[in-house]
Amino acid sequence: MSIGIKIHGLATALWSFDRSLTGDGVRQTLKKLKEHVPDLRIKEIPTGAQVFDWKIPKEWSVKNAWIITPSGKKICDFKSNNLHLVGYSIPINRKISLLELQAHLHSLPDQPNAIPYITSYYKERWGFCLTQNERDSLVDGEYEVCIDSKLFDGSMTYGELIIPGASSREVFLSTYVCHPSMANNELSGPTVTTFIAKWLLSLNNRKYTYRIVFIPETIGSIAYISMNLHVLKNNVTAGFNVSCIGDERAYSYMPSRNGNTLSDKAAIHVLTHTDVNFISYEWKDRGSDERQYCAPLVDLPIAGILRSKWLAYEEYHTSLDDLETVVTPDGLEGGYGALKKALETIERHCYPVVTTLCEPQLGKRGLYPTLSDKNTKAEVRVMMDILTWSDGTKSLIEIADICGLPVWDLYSIVDNLVLHNLLILHNEQLLLNVN
Numbered sequence: 001m002s003i004g005i006k007i008h009g010l011a012t013a014l015w016s017f018d019r020s021l022t023g024d025g026v027r028q029t030l031k032k033l034k035e036h037v038p039d040l041r042i043k044e045i046p047t048g049a050q051v052f053d054w055k056i057p058k059e060w061s062v063k064n065a066w067i068i069t070p071s072g073k074k075i076c077d078f079k080s081n082n083l084h085l086v087g088y089s090i091p092i093n094r095k096i097s098l099l100e101l102q103a104h105l106h107s108l109p110d111q112p113n114a115i116p117y118i119t120s121y122y123k124e125r126w127g128f129c130l131t132q133n134e135r136d137s138l139v140d141g142e143y144e145v146c147i148d149s150k151l152f153d154g155s156m157t158y159g160e161l162i163i164p165g166a167s168s169r170e171v172f173l174s175t176y177v178c179h180p181s182m183a184n185n186e187l188s189g190p191t192v193t194t195f196i197a198k199w200l201l202s203l204n205n206r207k208y209t210y211r212i213v214f215i216p217e218t219i220g221s222i223a224y225i226s227m228n229l230h231v232l233k234n235n236v237t238a239g240f241n242v243s244c245i246g247d248e249r250a251y252s253y254m255p256s257r258n259g260n261t262l263s264d265k266a267a268i269h270v271l272t273h274t275d276v277n278f279i280s281y282e283w284k285d286r287g288s289d290e291r292q293y294c295a296p297l298v299d300l301p302i303a304g305i306l307r308s309k310w311l312a313y314e315e316y317h318t319s320l321d322d323l324e325t326v327v328t329p330d331g332l333e334g335g336y337g338a339l340k341k342a343l344e345t346i347e348r349h350c351y352p353v354v355t356t357l358c359e360p361q362l363g364k365r366g367l368y369p370t371l372s373d374k375n376t377k378a379e380v381r382v383m384m385d386i387l388t389w390s391d392g393t394k395s396l397i398e399i400a401d402i403c404g405l406p407v408w409d410l411y412s413i414v415d416n417l418v419l420h421n422l423l424i425l426h427n428e429q430l431l432l433n434v435n
Helices: 003-014 024-036 098-102 132-136 183-202 219-235 262-272 329-347 374-389 396-403 411-419
Strands: 041-046 059-068 092-097 142-152 155-163 170-176 209-215 236-241 252-254 302-306 351-354 423-426
Touching (some): 003 183, 024 183, 092 098, 098 142, 155 183, 170 183, 170 219, 209 219, 219 236, 236 329, 262 396, 302 329, 351 396, 374 396
Parallel strands (some): 170 209, 170 236, 236 302
Antiparallel strands (some): 041 155, 059 142, 092 142
């Protein structure tokens, strides 16, 4: 079974959970992810906790919600599609006119078959979402409206996974678990990240420690930073915000605010050799949790590798963002593969330095072919190109760029040169004194 099919299967299993900023839907989601990564720690932050300029909101739960039309038909049934209810709607149970009801309905005239995704986290209100076609069919009369929900002092739930490596330096991955019933803009992120975590756990050796969080968007990242700012700023070397990584239409890159971190360099290099037509966005196009991780005075080196970015595909934040026509096993596998290659690139990041003056004698080490054809000449040329640029001032990514090759094509050659004591790999760039 392909990795894409496995990731898609997990997304299907999570589809029906009623996720929001808080509540049991998030807990159910995290418990399901914990089945795949048992070391995932599920944590709670109490309502009212101060996190920088924000406070953790009240917990929200919903038992049921629906509208009964004058003809007795049930519409906007929360149990049939949880997008029908505006997120964080307050309870209501009464009969109202169509005119009054219209002020609480949300639809998309330009997408008449789509149910929009609407929330009201920080102002108490109620509302329903429906297709424009269904809204246009409503007739005058008395409507029975029921929302069996409650807002109460509870907590906000998130998941954290720490995978230790040889170094205390960290690679940070963040994804969110707060959107109901949407595929690319929600489930692609946590499902791909879960399988990335499983791959990382399978490695025998890891240079870096990996910190992975599954959080509600915005308030979750703000809260996590507020509780871990010192550790994050001291330890995080690179990382990615993982979202919108599951369709087949595009590969995309979202820079960090700095734009020149190791994360940015790895993302650009990988996507350049994955899809020459990948879309490169600018910081002004930000919109997910990179806003918090790269905020002034926080300034973590967090970039994004995506497929079709939020707002860049028409099904975004609607019921049309599904696991059939939008997110596919092939799309998820492509997103997983690009993110995995970027993390491998970061793991292998180094500044090679040659150990000999002038060119080494390759023949006596068995590194120079005794018979030469065009293929062996090309291999030797790459080896010699690696050596000629290995003065400690250029990273392996930069050397790969000079060679016009993906960095992963250099790994075995570099390993062989290290094995023969012709290269030393430094973690930091060398500053050479030239007289």
